[in-house]
Amino acid sequence: MIELPPKPRAVSDNRRPRWVHRLAQEAGLFLAATMLGIAVILYCVVFLIAQRHLPGGFELTSTVNSTLPLVLAAVAQTLVVLTRGIDLSVGGVIDLTNGLAAITLDGSAWGHAGQPGTGSIGTMILGSLLVLAVGGVCGLINGLLVTLGRLQPILVTLATLSIFQGIAIRVLPQPGGAVPQGYTNLLANPNWPTSVLWLVALAVMWWMFRRTRFGVGVYAIGNDAAGAAAIGVPVASVRILAYVLGGVCSGAAGLFLAATATAGDATAGNTYTLTSIVAAVLGGVSLFGGRGSGIGAIFGAFVSSMIVNILFFAHIDPLYQSFYEGVFLIAAVVLVGGIGHLLRRRY
Template sequence: MQPDTTADALPRGNRLGHLIAQNIGLILAGAILLIAIVAFILIYGIEQQRLPGNFELTSTVNSAVPLAFAAVGQCFVVLTKGIDLSVGGVVDLANAMAAVTMGKSLTSGLVWSVVILMVGAACGLVNGLLVALGRLQPIVVTLGTLSIYQGLAIRVLPEPGGAIPPSFTNFLVNPNAPYALIFIVLLALAWSAFRRSRAGVDLYAIGNDEAAARALGVNILRTKIIAYMLDGTLAAAAGLFLAASATAGDATTGNSYTLSSIVAVVLGGVSLFGGRGSAIGAIAGALITTLIVNILFFGHVNPLFQSFYEGVFLLIAVVVGGVIGGTIRRRPK
C-alpha cells in the first residue's frame, strides 16, 4: 500500500492540526494518565505523609500488567468493529491451567506457558471462525464462549489452589522491583511492528469500511481470525501474569477482566466503532484503570461504591474525549 501523504499535502500551518486530529485519542489518553499519576501521588502523600516508593510502584505495575495484555487483545477485536466478552473466560482458563500444570521449576513453567498461550489462541480461533465464517454477531458469540471457557476453567480447577513456581513469579512479576515494565515495553514494540504489517493495515481497513476493504482485496476472513487469535493469546498471557502475581490459581479471578479490558480500551482512545485508535492507548488505559482503583482505595472510598465512581470517571472521559476530538476534526482545513 502507498504511504499516507495526507499530512504532507496540507499547508505547513495545518499539518500539526492534522496530526493532532489523527491521534487525538492517544493524546487524551496520555493526558488522563498524567492526571491520574499526579492525583495518585497527591492522595497517597496526604494519606501516608510520604511519596510512593518502590513497593507502591512495583505493586501498581504488577497489577496493571495483566490488564494491559487483556486490553491490547481486546483492542485488536475492537479495531475490526467487534467486541470480545470472552476475555475473562480465557483469563480464567489460563489461570487455572497454570496453577495445576507448572510444577516447581522455571523451565516447566515456561514450557507450560507456551501450551497455555496456544490454548488461548485456540479459544480466539473459535471466536474468530464463528464471527467471520459464521457471520454471527461478536457480542452474541463471545457471550456464549465466555460461559464455555469459564466452565472449562472450573473443570480444571474446581476451587482456588494449585501453585506457581517462585522462579516463574520472579521472572514475570518480581515483587521486589517493577521489572514487569519490560513486558509492557515489549508489548508496545510488538504492537508497533504489527501496526506496520499488512495484517495491521487490513485490520484498520476493515474497521473503517468492511465493504470497501473487501473491494480492495482485503481478506476479511483471515484478518478477523488473526485479530481474535491474537486477542485470545494475549488474554491467556494476562492469565499467566495474574497467576504469577497470586502464586496460585483461581478459576473466577478473571471475571472482571472482560469489563476492565473494554474500559481500558475506551480510556485509551480506541473507538468502539472500529478503525481508529492504538494499542499504545489501550496500555495507557490499563494503567489509568489501575491508578483509579488505587486512588479510590487511598481516598477511603467504600469498596461497594468503587464501581460507581469508576463508571462516572469513564463516562466523563469518554464524553470529554468525544467532544474535544469531534471539535478538532471539524476544524476547517
C-alpha cells in the same frame, strides 16, 4: 520611470500543519496520555496526604504488576474492536488460562511436580506455551464463528464466555495450584521492576504490528470491509487472525495474573471483560472500528488502575468504591469521546 507590477496576493494555504493532522488522527491517544498524567499526579497527592511520603519504587512496581493483566486484556480487546467487533469472552479466556497456568507451571498437570511452587525450566516453558496456545484456540473459535458463521460478535463471544468459564471451573474447581517463584520473579517480580520491561516490549510489539501488512489490514477492515476487500485485503483471514491474536493476549493476561497471585482462581478473570472494554475506550479506541491504538489502550488500563488506587488511599468506603469508580470512568469516557470528536471535526 518603470512601474513595477503589483505583488501577487498570497494564496491562502488551507493545508493544516502536520502536527495538527497528527493530533486529530490520534486525539484519543493524546487524551489518554494526558488523563494518565493527571491521574498519576492526583494519586501522588492523595498518597502523600495518606502516607506522609511520596510513592516510591515498591509502589510503582506493585502498580505495574497488578495492572499488566488488564493491559494485556485491553490490547486483546483492541485487536478485535479495530475490526468492528467485540470480545466479551476475554474474562472467560483469562479464567481458563489462569487455572491452566496454576496447574501446569509447576508440573502438577504432568504428574511430576516437586514441592508446591517449584518447577523445572522445561516445565514452565511447556506450561506457558500450552496456556498461550489455549488462548489462541479460544480466539480461533470466536473468529471462525463470527467470520465464517456470519454471527454477531456480541452474541458469539457472550456464549463462549459462559463456555470458557465452565471449562475453567472444571480445570480448577477451587482456588489453588502453585506458580514457581522463579516464574513470578520473571513476569511480576515484586522487588524488581521486570514488569516494566514487559510493558515496554508490548509497546514495541504494537509499534511493529502497526507497520505490518496484517496490521494495515486490521485497520482497513474496521474502516470499510468492502473497500478493504476491493484493494486485495483477505478480509476473512485477517479478521480470524485478529481474534486468534486477541486470544493469545488474553492467555498472556492469564499467565501474568497467575504469576502475580502465585496461584490460580477460575473466577479471577471475570471482571476483565468489562474493564478491558473500558480501558480500550479510555485509550481512544473507537467501538465502531478502524480507529485507535494498543498504546492508547495501555494508557487507558493504567488510568483505570490509578482511579482504583486513588479511591483506596482516599479512604473511600469499599461499599461505595464501585459507585465512584463507575462515575469517574463514565465521565472520562464521555470526555475522551467528546473532545476527540471535536478535534477530528474541527481539524
